[in-house]
Amino acid sequence: MSHLDDIPSTPGKFKMEKPYFHRIRWHSSLAKLTFWSLVFLGMIFIFFFRSPSSSPLPADPSRRSLRTPSWGGSDWEKKVRSSARVRSRNGISVLVTGSAGFVGTHVSAALKRRGDGVLGLDNFNDYYDPSLKRARQALLERTGVFIVEGDINDSALLMKLFEVVPFTHVMHLAAQAGVRYAMENPGSYVHSNIAGLVNLLEVCKSANPQPAIVWASSSSVYGLNTKVPFSERDRTDQPASLYAATKKAGEEIAHTYNHIYGLSLTGLRFFTVYGPWGRPDMAYFFFTRDILKGKPISIFEAANHASVARDFTYIDDIVRGCLGALDTAEKSTGSGGKKRGPAQLRVFNLGNTSPVPVTELVSILERLLKVKAKRNIMKLPRNGDVPYTHANISFAQAELGYKPTTDLQAGLKKFVRWYLNYYTGGKKAAE
Numbered sequence: 001m002s003h004l005d006d007i008p009s010t011p012g013k014f015k016m017e018k019p020y021f022h023r024i025r026w027h028s029s030l031a032k033l034t035f036w037s038l039v040f041l042g043m044i045f046i047f048f049f050r051s052p053s054s055s056p057l058p059a060d061p062s063r064r065s066l067r068t069p070s071w072g073g074s075d076w077e078k079k080v081r082s083s084a085r086v087r088s089r090n091g092i093s094v095l096v097t098g099s100a101g102f103v104g105t106h107v108s109a110a111l112k113r114r115g116d117g118v119l120g121l122d123n124f125n126d127y128y129d130p131s132l133k134r135a136r137q138a139l140l141e142r143t144g145v146f147i148v149e150g151d152i153n154d155s156a157l158l159m160k161l162f163e164v165v166p167f168t169h170v171m172h173l174a175a176q177a178g179v180r181y182a183m184e185n186p187g188s189y190v191h192s193n194i195a196g197l198v199n200l201l202e203v204c205k206s207a208n209p210q211p212a213i214v215w216a217s218s219s220s221v222y223g224l225n226t227k228v229p230f231s232e233r234d235r236t237d238q239p240a241s242l243y244a245a246t247k248k249a250g251e252e253i254a255h256t257y258n259h260i261y262g263l264s265l266t267g268l269r270f271f272t273v274y275g276p277w278g279r280p281d282m283a284y285f286f287f288t289r290d291i292l293k294g295k296p297i298s299i300f301e302a303a304n305h306a307s308v309a310r311d312f313t314y315i316d317d318i319v320r321g322c323l324g325a326l327d328t329a330e331k332s333t334g335s336g337g338k339k340r341g342p343a344q345l346r347v348f349n350l351g352n353t354s355p356v357p358v359t360e361l362v363s364i365l366e367r368l369l370k371v372k373a374k375r376n377i378m379k380l381p382r383n384g385d386v387p388y389t390h391a392n393i394s395f396a397q398a399e400l401g402y403k404p405t406t407d408l409q410a411g412l413k414k415f416v417r418w419y420l421n422y423y424t425g426g427k428k429a430a431e
């Protein structure tokens with residue numbers, strides 16, 4: 001909706017007065033006309049000075065979200081119940097937020113496969129191509145997972161979902177992802193990663209029974225930490241991006257809800273997750289697209305020409321980590337919004353323990369695509385990126401049985417196969 005639409009409708013106010021009207025009346029009309037003209041000009045002024053391009057925080061950071069999702073009604077409730085129905089002995093019923101996202105789709109499918117009840121929730125925003133999210137949704141629908149269209153900031157919707165289904169677990173993956181985009185749209189990070197998280201926890205704390213919650217934190221919380229490999233005991237108070245700061249804030253918020261309300265909370269610090277059905281905003285994904293198009297790619301390097309490297313982690317390994325976290329999550333201890341005893345609070349690294357330079361990532365892609373990349377080496381910009389990540393996963397190994405098995409070469413092979421098939425039917429280079 002245009003901001004100009006906000007101008008109150010004032011029928012008749014601008015109507016031309018007839019000349020034989022009383023002088024005083026004429027003066028008053030002129031005054032009114034002047035007044036409304038000024039109001040009109042004022043609105044135009046406000047519109048331009050509050051437009052997203054000139055404002056650091058967009059007036060409505062959720063503007064890219066589906067604004068008025070339709071939910072409710074008996075058919076809708078039937079679909080919700082059916083999707084969330086547990087079909088295996090000792091299965092769990094899980095609300096998966098961000099289920100049309102990359103990790104959300106894979107986790108939802110894996111839970112469904114083993115007979116758990118799964119209900120998805122996603123706002124289908126256009127941070128990246130929503131048609132990819134729709135394709136993931138279609139994939140999940142075929143496996144019996146229904147995705148409710150809505151935002152985690154919508155308390156009424158969340159309360160309704162808990163009224164219809166007494167979820168035992170929440171897998172909270174809905175978030176504003178991406179390190180570099182935080183400089184473009186900081187408000188969207190606050191909206192999803194802070195306000196959205198708090199809203200979800202508020203509803204969870206009041207639910208009866210309270211669910212156990214597993215949620216996506218990020219390797220980026222290690223920020224400027226230089227001690228490697230990164231251990232959960234290392235400092236995380238030097239975030240290098242607003243994205244990282246909101247994820248770190250999430251970890252502190254989790255502590256609060258665990259402390260006050262007895263919510264069982266497990267945060268998973270994902271390390272640069274990649275694979276089929278991945279996110280087009282991530283380097284491995286758009287490098288593939290650009291290499292195929294013959295477009296140059298920018299490869300960042302750290303100070304003194306040092307390589308920038310990432311502990312790239314394959315999606316199937318991450319999914320196993322997520323399921324391990326759900327399966328070992330203890331029950332929340334509160335009821336009626338009140339804590340009844342101490343509850344579980346955990347944070348785990350989910351990485352691959354094997355950092356690979358971005359230059360090597362590009363070489364692997366060149367071999368798999370059989371196309372030489374046009375490499376444009378440039379200094380790591382000050383955009384929130386950190387030069388290096390490396391996970392110590394011994395804690396996740398001990399507690400969740402987490403053990404990654406896919407190296408970057410094998411994982412990218414699967415990604416490239418999916419990419420070519422999805423975008424070109426395996427025949428020609430992608431658009």
Ligand SMILES: O=C(O)[C@H]1O[C@H](OP(=O)(O)OP(=O)(O)OC[C@H]2O[C@@H](n3ccc(=O)[nH]c3=O)[C@H](O)[C@@H]2O)[C@H](O)[C@@H](O)[C@H]1O
Nearest residue numbers: 177178218219220270271272282283284298299300308385
């Ligand atoms: O682990 C995380 O917590 C995060 O992982 C991911 O962030 P990153 O590790 O930064 O992944 P990604 O953008 O793919 O850049 C990969 C590498 O390519 C380099 N890079 C990037 C762009 C470019 O043009 N050139 C380049 O060299 C770049 O410098 C980097 O070294 C998720 O996006 C994020 O949401 C969060 O989950």
